[in-house]
Amino acid sequence: MSVLTAGLPTRSIPSRLVVTPAVVAHRGASGYHPEHTLGAYRAAVRMGADAVELDVVPTADGVLVVRHESELSATTDVADHPGLADRRTTRRVGGRRVTGWFTDDLTLAEVRTLRCRERHPALRPGNTLHDGREGVATLGEVLAAVGTESVRRERAVGVMIELKSPARFAARGLPLEEPLLAELRCRGLDHARSGVTVMSFDRGILRRLASRTTVPLVQLLDVGDRLDAVALDAIERYADGVGVHQALVRPRTPDGRLDAPTRLVREAHRRWLDVHVWTLRAENRYLPVEHRLGDDPAVLGDLPGLAADLLDAGVDGLITDHPDLALRAVAAAV
Template sequence: MTEKLRARHPLHRTGSLAVTPAVVGHRGASGYRPEHTLESYRLAIAQGADDIELDLVVSADGVLLARHEPDLAFSTDVASRPALADRRSVRVIDGEPVESWFADQLTLAEIRTLGAVERFADVRPGSAEHDGAFGVPTLDEVLSLVARETAARGRTVGVRLEIKDAAYFASRGLPIEEPLLDSLARFGLDHARSRVTIMSFEPTILQRLAPLTRVPLVQLLDEPHLRPADLEAAGDPRTFADLGSPAGLALIERYADGVGPRHTWLVDEVVGPDGSAAVVPTDFVRHAHREWLTVHTWTLRPENRFLPAAFRRPDDAAGQGDLAGYAQRLLEYGVDALITDAPDVCLAARDADVQESLAG
């Protein structure tokens, strides 16, 4: 954590370390458009997102693409392409065999033939109406879009770059860090004031990048019982619970500037004597801030099925819950960034929280 930030918050431990917590468009405005498409990113920026987030995978010819995982079947129409039927194969991803079509077996030219589709079509039919309308963008295309939008809107749009399955791609002879750093340098973004952040669930890639780049690094944390894929491949028994413990956070501070826990790390769900549901804060934010690590929580989604019971509205799982209320609660707990599929909802919650703080 920088000395400037320490000076700004000399006694701050439970509040946000950020002057204004950021709202980040997760895979763009992916609650409204198929994820990781230029249209999804454009919409998130139009809604006012401070940053957009994209996941990075690698094509067979070494091009960085915006996709959530190497498996292309979830977010594209690859399964409906007869010309690519024979490319279906088995890969071991995160220690598990998966049969599908993978980014690292298709060239950029082949991936250009695919259309993006909505991952949660059952609860997001409005987004699913756009299936096939948008393609799979490269990292450079997204950075070009951000540069244009920054110039047109007169405000800097940040970019969160999540490196996906770094150990897997390295095992395929497609390491991610070199083309990533090349892209940042090409766009003049490899400096501490660029509003670029690099994130990963795998500590090894972040540790390798720490001496190579000046942009902030964020260690992501999945469910506590799971193990980072790179540690598992190396025979390291540590789980995310170990990484997110007070001792683990002290180690993360040596190479990263922040942590990105799944939102369930931050709340305990409780049931009252009358059967009503509520959430109470865990001590995670306090422990992270004690190490001067900023906290970037994910993924806040508006549908009931993705929200704690206390913020679900009487409806089926596809119905919309009280995402704004949940976002405000997390802000009260001191988080520094909300990563969300619905930037407009979380922005309204964040701005209301800021106004309330100023009034108080």
């Protein structure tokens, strides 16, 4: 993990975010439980994940809750609450019109009345057995649960926090920096060795955080983002690593197979930036052709094989819905 000195103009000190190669449970063990539930995080730790990943969005009263997006109907039973029917609205999110119920229109007390459910019930029917068992967790609750599990298992488990749409929420009077830093400080986690990492696609919030905290920062990158030397040099000035779509490391050919590795990992490592790839999912639907098992999109294919291919390309971390399967590849590689 990076050891940084407050006030330095660069965060490029030769060190590593985590012991590598690391397996990070995406939204918890979300291949087996509804995403972002405490059950999903506890399962991930039991499986042996090195860290867990979560996304945070604010409630109307400024509390950070753990959801992939602020719209709630895909992952909770909000539509079944008559008392919240008048909160259904339509707004533009990420350039598209989205209709539903949004965390930033509900207080924490109102969000706490909701129960979580599986996002992909047809693809992951086994996960629906957990529908309705848990409510929406706050950031603080996940940090506490992971801390408790770390003590119980006698091993440190990291937490990678993604800040979702910070500019949009700031425009609504709900900035993410203050509640995030307040939560970390309250729990004694606002330092470089806390095991917490903060990520975002938004460069602005990461640059601001670089002068306010020493927790490691990760710039998230998607297909189509600029990745030349100038871009990586700029990232190195405020971040400790990059979290990239797996296709930026191993692109896919037109027929859906893995292509040769790019130079991204090598160029990132030259700048002392760690590289995590997202998101490895075991269902055939998400795998390259050579790692699928049969034609059923819901059948679990050879995720360890894909993980091994990415590890061979030099990545430092695998962000995955199925941490137990990715761990097999890591065990075979070391």
